[in-house]
Amino acid sequence: MAKTGTELVKRGMAEMQKGGVIMDVVNAEQAKIAEAAGAVAVMALERVPSDIRAAGGVARMADPTVVEEVMNAVSIPVMAKCRIGHIVEARVLESMGVDYIDESEVLTPADDKFHINKREFTVPFVCGARDLGEALRRIAEGASMIRTKGEPGTGNIIEAVKHQRMMQAQIRKIQNMSEDELVAEAKNLGAPYELVLEIHRTGKLPVVNFAAGGVATPADAALMMELGSDGVFVGSGIFKSENPEKFARAIVQATTHYKDYKLIAELSKGLGTPMKGIELSTLREEERMAARGW
């Protein structure tokens, strides 16, 4: 008997994306550029995060027309975003056959208390996290893939670095604890004990962990790989740069060969201007997307 939507099938899908780059796109043309550059998947959106920031107001699930246009344009998997806690947006995207849903802080949250119970869905979900507790809470809800939140749409890598380092340090700490200490640690993290125990035993998250939020250059992508990310999401960084084709190709290559610094030097030559970027201290507290979700 064939079983669909199992934990293995949903987590396995993310395993197949490892070592790759997932790119935000807003139409068929961009999706084709991403696929030709070697992206492992695309995220179909109405606007990239930096434009969402600029537009203000409430950001919602993309118009299904955009998602369909992208699905018809490429053979690689297509992801799409729903608002945190918006069960119906997620069901709509699932019904359309998107391959992965990002329950994302880039959009305006729909629920101030609860994330979606992702176990109920056949389609897999990716969720953002700033630390291990947040990652494990999302996994407990059924997320099949985790990504750092970073600070989307800023082109500034500092938050993604902070989140990835935090998660890795917390994993190492649990690994080195005695089993007696794990219940207290689960309480500290606000995470289920069973998942903390699993990390104690395996030394890693039970799902794939990508970097996201602020990747703007090939060196940024390589840095996130160096810090232990399984792969990279690039949002505004590609199509807000001066030369998207070149940027996309260079970021893919830098992700595969993240320890080949001579190659990264070559890739970084004459790329043109990256997206402008935002210094984080100039963002007001309410403008920070990473603080959405809990």
Next chain:
Amino acid sequence: MKIGILALQGAVREHQQMLEKLGAETVLIKKPEHLDGIEGLVVPGGESTTMGKLLREYDLLQPIKAMGEQGLPVFGTCAGMIVMAKRIQGADEPHLGLMDVEVNRNSFGRQVNSFETDLDIPAIGEQPFPAVFIRAPHVTEVGDSVEVLARYEDRVVAARQGRLLALSFHPELTGDDRLHRYFLDMVQERNS
């Protein structure tokens, strides 16, 4: 035994862990110079479009194709099956083009249709194999010298041609190592 694993992206780590548990030495293939001295090659699951693109970009396509044509044992899972096939439905050109089969990509549908099932593979024993199909391809046509190892609902999902082994599913995601052992036996046969 030194086995290369194509490491452009995808489920590289899982194959590596399984092969090392079985006593093989593994080397990750990202550049042509990594191919030196390998006795077998694994093309893992991942995105075939991406792998095909990067094989060309990193000058790996021709050297691997040549080694395969000279008899190097190659084991492809999911995307790996597509990368090995001589014919891909709806694509202008194949990638490695080593195995005399035609494949249909994502032939079971999109991710929501991905599934697990128990599969009969007589070549590795009576016990059914826990097979995980993720946006999986299947073989639509086989050449004369290709042996069909397993079918799922009348579709060919495992096949062997000489020292080439291709599967639609992901043995690297389960704990069952029988197909990896089967491949290492193929490598051993060539060496002896």
